[in-house]
Amino acid sequence: MNAGGDASDLLPAARPRGPALLLALLALSFVAALAIIGLSAALRSAPAWAARLGGSVTVAAAGGGLESSDAAAARAAEILTKTPGVSRARVLDPAPTDAMISGLVAGADLPGEMGPPRLVAATMAAARPSGADIAALLTRQGLKVAVDDHRTWTGPLERIAMVGAGGAALLVLCLLGAVCGLTGVAASAAVNRSATRLRLLIHLGATDASLLRPFRNAFAIAALWGALLGAFAAAALTGTLVWSPEAAIWLAAHGVEAPAMLTPDGLDVAAALLWPPAATLAGLWAATAAVRGRLRALS
Amino acid sequence: MSRKPVTALPPSNSAATRDPPVLRLQRVLARPDAGARAPMSFTVAVGGACFLTGEAGSGKTALLETIALARPPARGGLELFGKDVARVRPTNRYAVRRRLGVIFQDLRLIDELSSHDNIALAARAAGRRAGSYDREIGELLAWVGLARRADTPAADLDEEGRRRLAVARAVINRPDLVIADEPSGGTGLAILRLLSDLNQAGTAMLIATRDADLAMRSGAEVIDLSATSASGSAP
Numbered sequence: 001m002n003a004g005g006d007a008s009d010l011l012p013a014a015r016p017r018g019p020a021l022l023l024a025l026l027a028l029s030f031v032a033a034l035a036i037i038g039l040s041a042a043l044r045s046a047p048a049w050a051a052r053l054g055g056s057v058t059v060a061a062a063g064g065g066l067e068s069s070d071a072a073a074a075r076a077a078e079i080l081t082k083t084p085g086v087s088r089a090r091v092l093d094p095a096p097t098d099a100m101i102s103g104l105v106a107g108a109d110l111p112g113e114m115g116p117p118r119l120v121a122a123t124m125a126a127a128r129p130s131g132a133d134i135a136a137l138l139t140r141q142g143l144k145v146a147v148d149d150h151r152t153w154t155g156p157l158e159r160i161a162m163v164g165a166g167g168a169a170l171l172v173l174c175l176l177g178a179v180c181g182l183t184g185v186a187a188s189a190a191v192n193r194s195a196t197r198l199r200l201l202i203h204l205g206a207t208d209a210s211l212l213r214p215f216r217n218a219f220a221i222a223a224l225w226g227a228l229l230g231a232f233a234a235a236a237l238t239g240t241l242v243w244s245p246e247a248a249i250w251l252a253a254h255g256v257e258a259p260a261m262l263t264p265d266g267l268d269v270a271a272a273l274l275w276p277p278a279a280t281l282a283g284l285w286a287a288t289a290a291v292r293g294r295l296r297a298l299s
Numbered sequence: 300m301s302r303k304p305v306t307a308l309p310p311s312n313s314a315a316t317r318d319p320p321v322l323r324l325q326r327v328l329a330r331p332d333a334g335a336r337a338p339m340s341f342t343v344a345v346g347g348a349c350f351l352t353g354e355a356g357s358g359k360t361a362l363l364e365t366i367a368l369a370r371p372p373a374r375g376g377l378e379l380f381g382k383d384v385a386r387v388r389p390t391n392r393y394a395v396r397r398r399l400g401v402i403f404q405d406l407r408l409i410d411e412l413s414s415h416d417n418i419a420l421a422a423r424a425a426g427r428r429a430g431s432y433d434r435e436i437g438e439l440l441a442w443v444g445l446a447r448r449a450d451t452p453a454a455d456l457d458e459e460g461r462r463r464l465a466v467a468r469a470v471i472n473r474p475d476l477v478i479a480d481e482p483s484g485g486t487g488l489a490i491l492r493l494l495s496d497l498n499q500a501g502t503a504m505l506i507a508t509r510d511a512d513l514a515m516r517s518g519a520e521v522i523d524l525s526a527t528s529a530s531g532s533a534p
Contacts, residue, residue: 205425
């Protein structure tokens with residue numbers, strides 16, 4: 001150093017050695033950001049899905065006597081339309097139902113006068129009759145029906161969503177802990193590499209804070225870069241899979257078809273950006289604790 | 300402990316001795332494995348000088364490291380500049396260390412740094428702004444006879460040059476007490492003359508040496524660690 005020049009090079013090198021830490025943080029951050037996107041999608045979609053399920057009922061109407069299944073379904077839809085608490089009722093396209101049932105009955109002969117049952121979808125209002133009430137009502141009208149009140153599925157669905165969201169949150173916390181561990185270990189190693197000079201600086205009167213600062217900053221920046229790169233990689237991958245038509249075609253060709261409601265939206269993808277500040281703070285805290293401990297041991 | 304007439308390291312002026320001593324040891328054992336060795340008690344006054352003598356392994360370096368706050372005493376009380384160091388929080392010890400100038404037995408120079416930068420390191424460690432000490436470093440290098448070696452890496456200096464550099468580094472922050480562990484290292488009296496100059500300027504000295512005769516000739520307080528018990532007071 002020339003007289004009067006910058007003396008920052010007199011201080012020990014307080015940097016991570018090599019790209020290993022950055023790559024490890026990037027990998028952790030990629031997984032964590034995906035988990036956050038999944039967590040956000042689960043928390044957002046579960047209530048919406050439960051609300052939609054809770055507001056609908058499916059009635060399977062079978063023919064009997066002289067009445068065909070088609071006629072029974074039409075009559076059930078008509079009755080339901082006039083029922084208080086039912087907003088709308090319509091007979092579903094028979095083709096998918098036939099396809100589904102033909103698979104289930106595996107070619108068995110059904111009684112010709114009955115035909116396969118037809119499905120009626122009913123959308124319910126807020127003050128709505130129960131599935132049992134609807135079944136009783138239609139039975140009293142001489143119809144052979146089976147009623148599937150979708151409200152019975154909302155509880156399990158919400159529980160599954162909560163378990164999934166809890167698992168994702170736990171994974172994120174574990175990954176945050178891993179960031180702390182990695183950053184702390186790397187910062188300790190950096191201090192150990194400079195131990196001789198640091199010990200000298202301590203004995204020459206350097207404050208803990210002045211020695212801590214370059215290590216803390218370097219490792220917090222490493223955590224920030226790793227987290228940013230990992231989060232952006234996860235957001236880019238998710239965005240590509242969700243919004244790219246080519247990706248949608250490729251996924252469909254491989255039999256991957258997620259329910260639209262579970263598909264992450266822009267807000268879910270944006271939630272991945274919560275990770276970099278969290279990981280940076282975790283790295284900052286871990287580096288500070290690790291370096292402070294090592295400096296105390298050196299002094 | 301014994302005293303000889305003043306020669307190389309005269310006692311400091313009497314006015315300074317009215318201040319609290321820069322160093323006070325009260326029944327200090329530097330190492331827990333000191334065995335039968337008796338605890339040390341002595342003081343060094345402001346501007347005073349004191350030699351610690353004793354053969355290798357007598358505990359001179361351990362005692363100096365304790366005084367330099369490099370290790371806690373196994374037993375006893377240590378006061379520096381009127382403060383009980385046991386009561387100084389670890390995070391505040393830097394303030395005490397900045398009033399000490401230490402010449403380590405192994406010098407602890409940074410070989411890859413130049414003479415200038417080795418001294419600058421001490422100034423930076425003491426919190427001084429880069430560049431604010433360059434004139435002082437130039438003066439110190441001239442004083443220790445290394446003016447033309449300012450840009451020479453410490454590794455390229457000869458043994459005496461390295462010891463001169465260690466002296467310059469120890470005093471860049473104008474310490475109140477210089478602690479020197481075998482500062483001459485068998486290179487002659489030049490280093491001791493530098494320390495004598497400092498002492499005459501009012502800086503207190505605590506010097507460890509195996510050369511008991513040299514210590515005796517200095518006229519400063521001499522504490523022999525080979526004895527089973529030692530106590531004294533450097534004026």
